[in-house]
Amino acid sequence: MTTAVxxxxxxxxxxxxxxxxxPTRRTTVGRGRERAVADRDxxxxxxxxxxxxxxxxxxxxxxxxxxxxxxxxxxxxxxxxTLYVHGSxxxxxxxxxxxxxxxxxxxxxxxxxxGRSAFHHSMNYxxxxxxGTARAVEDPEERQRALDLIVDHMLPGRxxxxxxxxxxxxxxxxxxAVPLHEASMKARAxxxxxxxxxxxxxxxxxxxxxxxxxxxxxxxxxxAGPVPDHLLARARR
Amino acid sequence: MTTAVxxxxxxxxxxxxxxxxxPTRRTTVGRGRERAVADRDxxxxxxxxxxxxxxxxxxxxxxxxxxxxxxxxxxxxxxxxTLYVHGSxxxxxxxxxxxxxxxxxxxxxxxxxxGRSAFHHSMNYxxxxxxGTARAVEDPEERQRALDLIVDHMLPGRxxxxxxxxxxxxxxxxxxAVPLHEASMKARAxxxxxxxxxxxxxxxxxxxxxxxxxxxxxxxxxxAGPVPDHLLARARR
Numbered sequence: 001m002t003t004a005v006x007x008x009x010x011x012x013x014x015x016x017x018x019x020x021x022x023p024t025r026r027t028t029v030g031r032g033r034e035r036a037v038a039d040r041d042x043x044x045x046x047x048x049x050x051x052x053x054x055x056x057x058x059x060x061x062x063x064x065x066x067x068x069x070x071x072x073x074x075x076x077x078x079x080x081x082t083l084y085v086h087g088s089x090x091x092x093x094x095x096x097x098x099x100x101x102x103x104x105x106x107x108x109x110x111x112x113x114x115g116r117s118a119f120h121h122s123m124n125y126x127x128x129x130x131x132g133t134a135r136a137v138e139d140p141e142e143r144q145r146a147l148d149l150i151v152d153h154m155l156p157g158r159x160x161x162x163x164x165x166x167x168x169x170x171x172x173x174x175x176x177a178v179p180l181h182e183a184s185m186k187a188r189a190x191x192x193x194x195x196x197x198x199x200x201x202x203x204x205x206x207x208x209x210x211x212x213x214x215x216x217x218x219x220x221x222x223x224a225g226p227v228p229d230h231l232l233a234r235a236r237r
Numbered sequence: 238m239t240t241a242v243x244x245x246x247x248x249x250x251x252x253x254x255x256x257x258x259x260p261t262r263r264t265t266v267g268r269g270r271e272r273a274v275a276d277r278d279x280x281x282x283x284x285x286x287x288x289x290x291x292x293x294x295x296x297x298x299x300x301x302x303x304x305x306x307x308x309x310x311x312x313x314x315x316x317x318x319t320l321y322v323h324g325s326x327x328x329x330x331x332x333x334x335x336x337x338x339x340x341x342x343x344x345x346x347x348x349x350x351x352g353r354s355a356f357h358h359s360m361n362y363x364x365x366x367x368x369g370t371a372r373a374v375e376d377p378e379e380r381q382r383a384l385d386l387i388v389d390h391m392l393p394g395r396x397x398x399x400x401x402x403x404x405x406x407x408x409x410x411x412x413x414a415v416p417l418h419e420a421s422m423k424a425r426a427x428x429x430x431x432x433x434x435x436x437x438x439x440x441x442x443x444x445x446x447x448x449x450x451x452x453x454x455x456x457x458x459x460x461a462g463p464v465p466d467h468l469l470a471r472a473r474r
Contacts, residue, residue: 051346051360051447052344052346052360052362054291054293054302054342054344055302056291056293056300056301056302056340057300058295058298058299058300061295061338062295062337062338062339062340062368063293063294063295063300063302063338063339063340064293064340064366064368065291065292065293065300065302065340065341065342065366066342066364066366067342067344067362067364069360100299101298101299101300102299102300103293103299103300103301103302104302105291105302105303105304107289107291107304109288109289109449111452112391112392112451112471114392114395114454114468116399117399117400117402117406118384118385118388118396118399118402118406119402119403119406119409119410121387121388121391121392121395123288123289123306123391125289125304127303127304129301129302129303131299131301147355148355150358151355151358154349154358154360155349155351155358155445158351158358159355162353162354162355162440163354163435163440165354165355165356166356169354169355169356172356173356190457191455191456191457191458192457194459198400199459201400202461202462203399203400203461204456204460204461204462204463204464204465204468205456205457205459205460206454206455206456206457206460206464206468207454207455207457208392208451208452208453208454208455208468208471208472209451209452209455210288210449210450210451210452211449211450211452212346212447212448212449212450213447213448213449213450214349214445214446214447215348215445215446215447215448216445217351217443217444217445218428218443218444218445218446219428219441219442219443220427220428220429220442220443220444221428222431222436222442223441223442223443224439224440224441225439225441226441227441227443228441231351231441231443231445234349234445235445
């Protein structure tokens with residue numbers, strides 16, 4: 001996907017923003033500026049819709065990028081919202097992150113763009129990039145809230161149905177917070193932005209939509225009773 | 238997803254490997270070792286199935302993680318295969334990458350795991366992490382082959398139907414190669430690995446499968462003639 005150089009198909013228009021994002025030089029969208037999304041509500045809506053984050057941390061001088069569950073707390077300690085990820089206290093990258101600048105990227109693919117030339121092939125997507133200093137969350141109340149939010153991000157309504165975490169479970173889990181302040185978002189939608197000469201030549205062009213489907217809950221061998229409603233709702237929403 | 242500490246549901250068993258991966262200390266799976274996939278064929282099959290890579294590059298001392306299309310060439314210049322990504326020559330991260338160690342991570346989500354406690358919630362997934370020194374691809378033949386592979390990775394059979402790239406298009410596109418030598422893969426499948434006491438308490442546990450659906454091709458306003466067969470095949474495979 002030569003996303004950066006091709007003429008852009010307009011992405012979803014951004015409404016006037018009540019709380020504009022404040023990109024710094026590091027998160028200002030440098031390429032494909034017409035795909036930049038400058039509205040914080042749109043960022044929040046996308047982060048609520050995304051399913052997995054890729055967390056980049058510098059470990060031993062080189063970048064390490066790992067997939068991780070995440071959640072956002074707009075009522076959290078940071079004015080612009082707080083993004084949480086978690087992992088084992090024994091994971092090396094989680095030890096390297098606190099106090100360091102990390103990059104958290106969330107991407108959802110929405111389509112494959114079949115241009116009329118190799119150059120104009122692309123993907124439709126939404127992607128948010130958050131840069132910030134990672135903070136190890138130590139406060140028990142914030143930790144518990146972050147972990148509940150991560151469970152509920154995957155399966156809304158689930159955390160309220162579960163027993164409290166044990167002290168041992170909490171001690172084995174590291175929670176990282178990254179402020180949502182320094183963030184950028186890009187989105188692409190629609191068909192290819194082809195050369196007029198290729199269009200004139202009558203080549204077929206268009207796109208193939210992509211979507212993620214959540215299947216019906218599969219009970220494990222020990223599952224008792226009916227499937228909880230909140231899980232059925234997750235599959236059917 | 239406290240993927241790292243929970244007892245693992247066995248992932249797909251790895252058959253005896255004819256060409257084992259050679260993880261270094263940097264890519265050796267440190268946590269959740271039971272989820273490590275040690276078979277190179279399985280890595281290749283997954284990379285063929287994945288749709289988007291997250292490329293991590295250190296720019297200005299901090300990590301930057303960006304989504305990108307990719308392709309793998311097992312007949313490429315590197316003994317263990319070559320992973321290619323591309324982008325605009327004007328993109329800052331593409332300028333920072335050549336000669337530097339980069340991390341390319343490909344993740345596909347396969348399910349949401351509803352454990353009987355917050356701690357045993359997880360995601361089913363396949364993920365490959367490739368670390369290596371990025372090389373700017375300058376050889377015209379290798380560049381063209383890499384770009385064709387990237388188009389065909391998204392839409393198999395497509396590159397052969399397109400006009401050749403122009404000199405201007407090729408000049409605007411940067412191609413990066415990363416050897417597949419230093420790679421690791423993890424996978425998780427199935428239901429939760431819950432505490433026996435939670436199972437005994439009769440709480441429901443299981444998982445919700447996730448899958449990505451490729452929709453029927455959508456012609457753009459200028460598309461002429463029938464949808465090409467290779468695109469129909471992509472949607473229906």
